[in-house]
Amino acid sequence: MIVANRKPVSEIVDMIKDHERVLLLGCKGCVSVCSAGGEREVEILASLLKLGCQKEGKKIEVIEASFVRQCDKEYIDGLDDFDGKYDAIVSMACGVGVNFIANLRPMTRVYPAVNTSFMGGSAEQGVWSEQCAGCGNCVLHLTGGLCPVARCAKSLMNGPCGGSVGGVCEIDSDVTCIWQAIHDRLKRLDRMNDILAIAPIRDWRPAGHGGPRKVQRDDLTI
């Protein structure tokens, strides 16, 4: 899922200081699962915005709503139901949702309520960690399913580096050296041959270094 964190309330209060009617829009997708921007978080932020504005002596009306997703046109069309009722949208979706509203509503002011952080998962309640960098050229079949792009501080393709000590990365004692983990795992699975070949210099264009990326499926387009 896409993992996000709510911005500090004071930052959001400052964003909306020129508005009187705000549509606070949650997303029932990833940000709901990581408890950053779902229906429950909309309810909390709505209260905080009202309290924050009240404290500044400013009147604000906050309309609460949540869409199934904010990354599909068909769901953004749901904004039609609120036409004329707000003068700005505060989106609790990831950056994709904010962009989608901006793309599809040229005259609507839209603000982000969360910082979109990474693609990750939750192995224990309340903790999320990055697992995938969306690099566009997956090598997980060679690395035992563990990603060196997202989980190595240097995104090395041939590791580990000299900063790996006792299975831990030199940047932080809480960070596993993923290359040590890859070696250990492949050894356990008797698949060491998978990484014997030296990986060539990587072409990072599919990772976004060639500009914004796009996927087009001719079998699905009409």
Add this chain to the structure above:
Amino acid sequence: MDFTPDIQVFCCHYTSQQACSEDSKVLPAEGFPASVSINRLPCTGKLEVSALLKAFENGADGVYVVGCPVDKCHNVMGSQRAAKKVLAVKKALEELNVEPERAEMFHLERGLHPEFIAVAKRMDEQISSLGPSPFKGEVL
């Protein structure tokens, strides 16, 4: 300035049951401050952050939660969850430059014990000294 705070306490069924079931004169007679209003819940673990914030929206000057002792919650983890929610509210108050002491969590034994009265008195003093909620400011 003459100020009587509006304090909302959220208690679980177990920590408040005796206080609520006793004759309505018992609590005041024991010194339970008139500024504190009791909101009874099945378990404080059910409490949402938004409920505590709504209390501020509705004019409370302070809120607090009374749940079971950490290791004796009837629903195992309920009062621990409540404590986390109170922490979240304290953090949110700090973000808004409001005294986090306006929200507190207490873990108390079940029933009407002197501690139940004592924390109410403590909150009455604490909120009285902080003054009216900054959220009650005049809206322009």
